[in-house]
Amino acid sequence: MCSNRYKVKGEKGCQIKHIDGKVLYQNFTNTFNAKDYFTEKWRDGLRSDNVLVIYKSKQFIKIIEKIEPIKEFDVNLFLWIMEKMTVFEGEKVIVILLDGTEIEAVIE
Numbered sequence: 001m002c003s004n005r006y007k008v009k010g011e012k013g014c015q016i017k018h019i020d021g022k023v024l025y026q027n028f029t030n031t032f033n034a035k036d037y038f039t040e041k042w043r044d045g046l047r048s049d050n051v052l053v054i055y056k057s058k059q060f061i062k063i064i065e066k067i068e069p070i071k072e073f074d075v076n077l078f079l080w081i082m083e084k085m086t087v088f089e090g091e092k093v094i095v096i097l098l099d100g101t102e103i104e105a106v107i108e
Contacts, residue, residue: 019087019107025073027085027105031095032077033069038101045099056099 038060045057063080070077083096087107095103 023107024085024087024093027093027095027107028078028082029070029073030105031097031103032067032074032081034103035064035069038097039064041101042099053099060097060099 042057042060042064045053046061048054048057060081063077067077081097083098083100085096086094088094091107093105093107095105097103
């Protein structure tokens with residue numbers, strides 16, 4: 001987000017393009033529904049020497065075991081597992097989960 005996009009009336013403050021929220025919501029939904037792909041990583045985290053990695057792995061496993069694949073954006077789920085989403089030139093999105101897992105998705 002560019003907070004200075006229209007700082008001066010009539011003049012663009014930056015060149016950031018608008019990304020529709022539905023695109024970001026769909027990317028999150030697709031990422032969550034690929035959870036089986038990440039399950040092995042989180043199970044490996046349970047054997048870590050790092051207490052935080054173990055805690056986060058347990059937390060993520062508990063979440064994914066309770067929730068079936070989602071059909072639409074779930075704000076509570078988003079807040080439980082997401083750190084951020086970074087958009088690159090309107091072409092791809094990097095989804096970063098709270099455990100540091102990064103997922104790259106192409107914007108369609």
